Structures are given as structure tokens and as C-alpha cells.
Amino acid sequence: METAFLPGSGSTAEFVSPATVVSGRGSTGLIARVLSSRLRLPDGASVFVAVDDAVAGAGLLGPMLDALRATYRVTVVGGFGAEPDDDRIDRAAARAREVRADVVVGAGGGSVMDAAKMIALLLENAGGAADWLGPVAPPGGVAPLVMVPTTCGTGSEATRAAMVTVAGSKRISATAGYVGTAVVLDPALLDGLPGRIVAITGMDALSHAAESLMSTDRSPMTVHHARAAIALLVDNLEAACHGDVEARAACLWASHLSGQALNAGVLLGHSLAYCVAHERSVPHGVSSGLALPYCIAFNASGLEPECARTLARALTSGRGDDLVDAASEVQALLNRLELPTTLAELGIGADADDRIAQRCAAEYPRTNNPTPMTVDALRRLVPSMRTGDLGVAFEAALTGTATLGRE
Numbered sequence: 001m002e003t004a005f006l007p008g009s010g011s012t013a014e015f016v017s018p019a020t021v022v023s024g025r026g027s028t029g030l031i032a033r034v035l036s037s038r039l040r041l042p043d044g045a046s047v048f049v050a051v052d053d054a055v056a057g058a059g060l061l062g063p064m065l066d067a068l069r070a071t072y073r074v075t076v077v078g079g080f081g082a083e084p085d086d087d088r089i090d091r092a093a094a095r096a097r098e099v100r101a102d103v104v105v106g107a108g109g110g111s112v113m114d115a116a117k118m119i120a121l122l123l124e125n126a127g128g129a130a131d132w133l134g135p136v137a138p139p140g141g142v143a144p145l146v147m148v149p150t151t152c153g154t155g156s157e158a159t160r161a162a163m164v165t166v167a168g169s170k171r172i173s174a175t176a177g178y179v180g181t182a183v184v185l186d187p188a189l190l191d192g193l194p195g196r197i198v199a200i201t202g203m204d205a206l207s208h209a210a211e212s213l214m215s216t217d218r219s220p221m222t223v224h225h226a227r228a229a230i231a232l233l234v235d236n237l238e239a240a241c242h243g244d245v246e247a248r249a250a251c252l253w254a255s256h257l258s259g260q261a262l263n264a265g266v267l268l269g270h271s272l273a274y275c276v277a278h279e280r281s282v283p284h285g286v287s288s289g290l291a292l293p294y295c296i297a298f299n300a301s302g303l304e305p306e307c308a309r310t311l312a313r314a315l316t317s318g319r320g321d322d323l324v325d326a327a328s329e330v331q332a333l334l335n336r337l338e339l340p341t342t343l344a345e346l347g348i349g350a351d352a353d354d355r356i357a358q359r360c361a362a363e364y365p366r367t368n369n370p371t372p373m374t375v376d377a378l379r380r381l382v383p384s385m386r387t388g389d390l391g392v393a394f395e396a397a398l399t400g401t402a403t404l405g406r407e
Contacts, residue, residue, distance in 0.1 A: 013219030015263045016179050018147075018158055021256070023185040025249075028064035028148060031105070032071045034182050039144050041103060046073045048101035050092060050116040052108025053078040055150045060189050061107055064148065068105075075099045080108075082283070084115040085165040086129035093122035093129070103144040103181075109201065110154025110163075110284070113147050117162040117178040120145050129164050133171045142177030150189040152240065152251035153201020153285055155208055155259020157183045169363070170274050185256060187249035195241040199337040202237040202251050203289030205229065206330075207269050208258040210292060213311050214299050215264035217368040223310075226261035229254040230314040238336060268373055269295030271364035272385070275356045280346045290340055293327040294385050297393035298377070302370030327390050343386040353382045371397045 020038045022030055035041040047068055055061060056078060068074045077092050096104065096119050104123065106116025118129045124140030125132070132138065147157030156162075157180045162173045190198070209229040212222050232254035239247035272294065273287035300308065300323045308323050315326040334341045343352070357378035365373055377397045384392035 013217070013221070013263075015219060015221040015260075016160060016176050017260050018180045018183045020182040021185065022182065023253075025186065025188050026063070027184050028061070028186045028189065029067050031064050031146065031148070031184055032067045034146065034184065035068075035072070035103060038182050039103060039146075041072070041144075043071050044073060045102040046075070046099050047103055047105060048096040048099060048119065049074060049076045049105045049107060050080065050112055050119060051076055051078045052080070052112045052150060055108055055189065058192055060150070060192065064107065064184075073099070075101065080112050080115045082111060083165050083170070084111050089115050089118050089164060090122070090128040093119045096123055101143065103146060105146045105148065106157075107148040107150060109149070109151040110156040110204075113149065113154065113156040114162040114164065116145060116147070117142070117156075118164060118173060121173070121175070121177070129173070130166045132173050133164075133166065135174045138175060138177065142175065144181045145178070146182045146184065147180035148184045148186070148189070149252070149255065151193065151201040152190060152198060152248060152255045153204040155205060155255045155257075155262060158256055158259030159262045161262070170277065183256070185252055187245070187252055190248045190252060191245065193248075195243065196338075198241045198248065198251065199237070199339060200283050200285035200289070201255070202233055202240065202285070203292070203334065203337070203339060204285035205251070205255040205258045206233045206237070207273075207288040207292045207295075208266065209233070209254075209261055210311060210315065210330075211267040211269050211295060212258070212261040212264040213314070214267055214296075214303060214307065214370055215368045216370055218264040222261045222264040225257045226264075227310070227314055229258040229261060231317075232257070234315065234317055234333075237333070241337060265366070265368045267295055267366050267369045268298055268360070268371075271360045271366060271373070272356070272382075274364055275359045276343070276346070276348070278359060279343075279348045279352050279356065282346060286339060289330075289334055290342070290346075291385070293330045293341070293390060294381060294393045296323055296327045296330070297384075297390055298381050298397045299369065299371045300394055301398045302372075324390070324394065327393070331388070331390070342388040343382075344388075348386065350383070350386065353386065354379065356382050
């Protein structure tokens with residue numbers, strides 16, 4: 001019987017999730033009904049829509065915008081870019097305030113949805129995005145949010161976190177009010193995605209699920225969602241990259257489930273991903289996917305045997321109980337998806353090793369990481385990321401007679 005995932009005596013775990021999830025092909029056309037029935041939004045209310053420029057330009061949001069315009073006053077704003085900064089968010093928030101928006105709709109990938117979250121906060125509170133970093137409790141709350149993901153990666157529609165770039169560094173703003181009031185999951189929005197984008201965003205979703213499964217803040221609910229997400233991604237991601245419509249729908253659901261699993265939080269893998277972004281500008285799914293095998297290796301000695309077995313079985317589709325095999329399986333998947341597995345492939349040399357280790361420990365610590373993220377341990381880990389040597393990665397944090405997930 002696996003008991004490692006049950007909260008300990010006297011412990012508590014909070015699990016927040018969207019109040020309403022509408023799913024199915026063509027479900028974006030129902031968004032006006034969602035606003036009316038679930039948010040009680042009256043006819044003629046002001047709806048502010050933050051969009052991804054490429055998705056909007058391809059006409060994929062037409063049915064949604066037509067449905068909204070038939071009932072409400074709609075303001076559409078794009079221009080957020082791949083990594084929205086506080087200046088772009090503040091400009092969009094000023095526009096939302098100007099039109100007295102009653103609700104914010106975010107339609108796009110994680111960056112657009114994160115921007116929508118901060119716009120909704122700024123609608124109800126003074127200041128700019130840079131004033132609301134870290135865990136926050138905005139006195140005015142957060143305006144109602146409807147999230148429409150257009151990739152199968154971030155799960156941002158279900159998380160209490162928003163990432164924003166401030167002074168060149170990615171920073172987090174976190175509050176339960178960021179969890180979407182309503183979410184629309186329409187697989188039709190993924191039909192035109194290039195296979196490489198599906199691969200990149202899918203690996204981000206896989207990293208979310210795997211990291212949350214290892215988190216010391218996990219709960220039975222987060223474990224349940226993480227295991228379901230991993231199973232869907234392992235079984236469907238490659239077919240989704242080749243255009244399989246049903247596989248893409250499965251990956252969209254997996255992304256959403258992994259977002260809910262993030263009630264347990266991300267780990268070292270995401271910290272490393274942010275540090276890699278300081279060295280080379282790459283999509284977040286590239287850096288988080290690259291970091292995942294090394295995150296698994298680093299944390300192997302800190303995981304309970306039941307947790308290690310569950311993660312290994314999930315990532316290997318039940319073929320093994322060993323985290324060495326699980327980390328290798330993730331690397332093999334990255335290779336099949338033609339995504340980088342080492343820092344060297346990104347052109348990041350040995351001169352960056354110490355910078356990455358120090359920044360990771362200082363700027364992106366994780367108290368829920370099962371193995372302490374000390375600078376010395378990270379200095380041993382980062383060279384393995386450059387060379388791809390998983391053996392070195394497993395040794396980086398290994399002490400005493402740690403079992404690497406074996407009994």
C-alpha cells in the first residue's frame with residue numbers, strides 16, 4: 001500500500017481549482033453563456049480580452065469573440081510577447097481600467113494567461129505589476145477571470161501563480177485569486193499548432209506533473225492529478241506532435257490536470273529553467289523539459305521509496321521502478337521530440353556553471369524540494385546538465401546509502 005502521499009498527522013493541504021470547466025471541440029463558442037450563467041454578467045458589460053497575437057491572427061478566436069460581441073462590450077488587446085514584462089502588463093491594465101472592465105478573459109499560452117491574471121489584479125488594486133511580486137493578498141481581490149488555453153503546456157489557467165519579467169528577471173506573483181473563475185478547454189484551438197510547439201509545451205506540462213509529484217507539499221489530490229497527467233502525456237505527446245487530433249485533445253487535458261497538480265508547487269527543475277533563461281533565451285518548455293531528468297536525479301536521494309516508485313512507474317509506463325530508468329526515459333523522449341537534453345546543445349559553456357548554481361540557490365529557492373538546494377550540491381549538478389551525464393547528476397545530492405528509488 002502506498003502511504004507516502006497521505007498528509008502526516010496534523011498536516012493540512014489546500015487544493016484550489018477553477019469553479020467551472022467547460023470542455024469539448026467548439027466550446028469557445030459557449031463563452032458568453034459561461035459569463036452569463038456562471039459569473040452572472042449582465043448584457044452590455046465590459047469584457048477585456050488578452051490574446052496571443054499569433055492565435056488571434058490565425059482567426060482561431062473568431063467564434064469566441066463573435067459570441068462575446070453579440071452580448072457584451074469587448075476590448076481586445078495583444079502585444080504581450082513570449083515573456084510579458086511589467087511595462088506591457090501595466091499598459092494593458094491601464095486600458096482595462098479605462099474601459100472599466102467587469103471581467104478579464106485570457107486566451108493564449110501561459111504568458112498571455114499570466115498577463116491576464118495580473119491585469120485582473122490591477123483592475124481592483126493600485127500600482128503596477130512590479131508592486132505585486134511574491135505571495136500577495138490584494139485588498140481589492142482579483143477581478144473575475146476566464147481562461148482559454150491555446151497550447152497543451154502551462155496549465156496556468158488552474159494555478160495561483162503568474163510569472164512576469166521585471167528588470168530582465170522572471171518573477172512570480174502568487175495568490176489564490178489567480179485561479180480561473182471559469183476555464184474553457186477547446187481542442188480546436190490546438191489544430192493549427194506546429195508540432196514543435198506541441199512538443200515544447202507538452203514537456204512543460206510533463207515537468208509540472210513530475211515535479212509536483214515529488215514535492216514535499218503534495219497531497220492525495222495533487223498526486224491523483226499528476227499521475228493522470230503523466231499517463232496522458234506519455235501515451236499521447238508524440239502522436240500529438242505529428243498532428244493526431246485526439247492525442248492533442250488528451251494533451252490539453254493533461255496540461256490542465258498538471259496545472260491543478262501544481263497546488264503542490266514546482267521544484268528545482270523550474271528554478272534551473274529560469275537560470276538557463278538568464279544564459280540563453282529559449283522557450284520555457286525547452287528549459288523545463290531539459291532540466292527535468294536532472295531534477296529527478298538530484299531529488300532521488302530525498303524521496304520516500306513509495307514516491308520514487310510511483311514516479312518511476314508513471315514515467316516508464318509501468319516498465320520499471322527505478323528513477324535512473326525514469327530519468328533516462330525522459331531524456332529519450334526529449335531526443336525523439338528533437339528537443340535539447342544538455343546545456344551544451346544550447347551553447348552554454350562551462351563558464352556558466354557557477355553562475356547557474358549560485359543564481360538557482362539565491363534567487364529561486366524551493367522549500368518544497370525534497371533535497372536541499374545548496375550551492376555546493378548545485379555546483380556538482382550543473383556540469384552534468386552541460387554534458388548529459390545522468391550518473392553525475394544522481395551523485396550530486398547523494399549521501400550515505402541513499403537508494404536512488406530502489407529498495
